Amino acid sequence: MLNVDNIVVSVRNGPDIVRGVSFRIEPGEILGLVGESGSGKSMTSLALMGLLPPALHLSAGSITQDGADVTHLAPHERVRRKCGKMAMVFQEPMTSLNPVLRIAEQIEEAVRVHDPDTDASPRARELLDMVRIPDTAHQMRSFPHELSGGMRQRVMIAIALACRPQVLIADEPTTALDVTVQLQVLGLIRDLCNRLDMGVLFITHDLGVVAQLADRVAVMYAGSLVENADVEPLFRAPLHPYTGALMACLPNPESDDAVMATISGSAPRPGAIPPGCPFSPRCSRAQQPCLSGPVPCARGVAGQTAMCHFPLNESVLA
Amino acid sequence: MGRYFLRRTGAAIITLIAASIIIFGFIHLIPGDPIYVMLGDGATPEQVALLRNRMGLDEPLVVQYMIWAGNALQGDLGQSIFFDTPVTQVIKEGAETSILLATITMVWIILFGVPVGILSAIRQGTWIDQGLSGLAMLLASVPTFWVGLYLILIFAAGLGWFPSSGFPSIFEEGGLSNLRYLILPSLALAAPNAALILRLTRASMLDVAREDYVRTARAKGIRPYRVVLRHILRNALLAVVSAFGFTFAALISEAVVTETVFALPGIGRTVVQSILRRDYPVIQGVILVTVCLYLVINLLVDLSYRLLDPRVELE
């Protein structure tokens, strides 16, 4: 089990980009982390992996896995521990594989880091089978540029699975892919999650993908989580006005409305986040209390939580 | 690959033809009659007529060029006026020194530039990096002949560890131990070029370190030094190795100054002396040969680069 407690990611000598984010991921469940670009969701995932770029650092909070603190461990230190591990799949399958190494070398390398004593080659083939890559023997000998985007992303997943992770972090893994390939990769992730009893943190800006895939959803805005809920209650009755606005932006197949709703204004930049509720300048429900001071947590009957003074759908409040 | 090879070779040949026209034309750009310039004002009409005829200067320019280029293709670069021997002979005599000097210099450049560049990149932003980058910039700002003179002053005249000038062939008495004559010159010549390779290595390492696939490698849990060796260095060196080629070609001409300082019997010193002696066929010949060398090395580097980088097969 992965427990993330109130982590803060800051620019060195600069503003906070992630401002106190907490969540947990149980084995076999998919948590969808949703937010616009720049909301801090990618930086949250890199912080979990210990892969923050040099200009950023994890300035507060803790990350524990199976009760052990991994907050400040580098990736190579984590993989060598005995307890649960994390692995990550990145957004850009085109650039995330080393262009001059064959696929086999890149997977076997990851296998050997995890268990140095085994013969890496059969295990690598097994991993490629797990991610349903056809003609494994041929693909093992290929270079990344000889593979399609979808295939490369499968290879990335195979590499991630090499350390038998307890939690897989997937940062917009399908954004760069064609729609049909997207569906295949999403299906694969769901399937692996069930089969391996693996937790998944799925990061996306696309609520539609979350609705299909996730068990639980965390909505992120301007570096904070604004709503946490199981997927069904969330889509039935969102509490936070930002979640509501995001849903209104989804294309609705049942209406003929050609005009898609948009949220007015734009998300604040780190360092320029307004006091009070960060969404208040763009929120149609904002009133005086929203503009300053701490924001209370509203709770719904199905265990939903939302950081809001004046939540939507009052009927489902606990 | 085959088509790329043809296209690249074709471009090199066109460049060579253009360069050869410039080299050929250069003798006609010199103000005054080149024959008188070469022979001096005291030349007799017979001498002038003989040289004019031998150099084919009576023909129209186009014909002259065709004859000159045709001869060059067959390995005949004309006759040295000063030595009265074929230019190819003059070049051959300097070639051993020049090639050995460039090769030893290249060894220093690689031994110093690459590892120090890697160190600088790994320690990016620390005082080590700043110090090494400053050193590189300083080395790039130093005239090679000045370094050479100081090396002579300290290690030849002062300590007497190395000879200060000249270079007997390694095929003569002394054999390979004659290479000690080239130690100081090669160090002087290496200084600014090693600085360039150092900076290139550092920049290339830092560029690759920002690549997504390096993040992937770190995410796998590979130890940092292995990430550097296997993922960053390997890709970064692709760019650095291609610079070795240019550097080697450039050394042949940069050695002009170094060979003069150390009185080495190389091609570079021959050029300088030929300029002072107005021995134009030799100057033309040397420039043509070095341009050829530059183009061939460039071509080879380009092609080997393509071979080393698996991405290119698709093109």
Added chain:
Amino acid sequence: MMQTLATWTRPAISRPLTTLGVIFLLTVVVFAAFSPWIAPYAPDQIDPANRLLPPGGAHLLGTDHFGRDTFSRLVYGARLALLIGIGVVGFALASGVPIGILSALYPALGRVLMRMVDVLMSFPSLLLALGLIVILGQGVFNAILAIGLIYLTTTARIVYGVALRLRAEPYVEAARSAGAGTWWIITRHILPNMISPLLVQASFVFAFAQLGAASLDFLGLGAPPDIPSWGNMLAESRIYITRASWLLLWPGLMIVLTAFSLNLVGDAIRDRMDPRFREMVGR
């Protein structure tokens, strides 16, 4: 105004070495501008009784084999150093910038011009300069042309690269489709955005021009021997180095420190440049 001032003074504080470099360059400029007042002797004043004097006494930095005062010659040498630098940079920019920009704006012309630049680049740089000296003859002006020709090629390449990318920028495309003339695009959109990369290139060319000119002087193919250039001073002192090694030190240091300071300044400008251009110049 205050803001521009701040952006220029901040690096001075954070880069002490660059500040020293700028101070040194200013000293060279002062030497060049006020040589007769700074130099205690005339640069060509021969004093056979006081040949090869070590530093100290009446001659601050000693004397050479004719008894000429080294310090005075160094001060006058600054004139030639600046002349060569300004000349080479001026020639390289005046030729390289139009070639680069026109090549970027007119692809057909560009193919021919850049091909010619390629051909020039296939000549080893020092041999190219020497070849030109053979044609033009020896002299300060010809040395400037010969060295300038080397940097014409690199300048044209860099300008071409930057101009190509600028041309593809949306605002330039927009201006073109709105019917803006070529001249308007060059003066309004391309040149203003090229100032930083050109400043960087100028300082590096200035630095390398010092080294190139010194090499030509040393080979006896640069400034005529009666001109007190730092390169000539080194060339003349060559045979006396074991007897009077200080003759080697001072002119060499002037060349090294001038080139080093210019490199530092170029580096500082590049680091302050818009990251987009840093990518374009790619050094």
